[in-house]
Amino acid sequence: NAGVTQTPKFQVLKTGQSMTLQCAQDMNHEYMSWYRQDPGMGLRLIHYSVGAGITDQGEVPNGYNVSRSTTEDFPLRLLSAAPSQTSVYFCASSYVVDGTQYFGPGTRLLVL
């Protein structure tokens, strides 16, 4: 099992550009989520999904979109990047909403 994979590992964007952060898991987990991690702020939940076709907002959803068309994939879209979105992004999955989370290796994003 590859577990949770994320691409790209690192990305530089200019303000206003759009991009998609990819996340995939091969553990057949129903629950997937996106977090951002900033110094001094800890992990903050952006969006989550409890199954294919179902998504919901977390603590900091503004500026981000998600969709869940399959159990395996949960991409995160930045529609118009802003410097405030410079962060490290982690995707996670689990069997249940509040169960043990399996995290991906992260995507480091720099918005200039």
Added chain:
Amino acid sequence: SQKIEQNSEALNIQEGKTATLTCNYTNYSPAYLQWYRQDPGRGPVFLLLIRENEKEKRKERLKVTFDTTLKQSLFHITASQPADSATYLCALRGSQGNLIFGKGTKLSVKP
């Protein structure tokens, strides 16, 4: 509002000593609490889960306690080693049902 506090941003100890990390919470009634380890440049990795009816849980050199009256969990690493140096995060179920993470404590074990 619900809050999780890990009251030390950083903890420095000598190799061989016991490291004790604290996780306090307010306005929660969690059924269980989780602890994760995060190494620089990597995602968090699950270590231990302790349920509200368990006072203590052990895994090798790790020990976790959970006091629902004090609203506190303690995470101990005995006979600490430099390889234990990492950031340790506690997590609880939030009001939406998702896990909410504390900001973490960075542990440094000096040889």
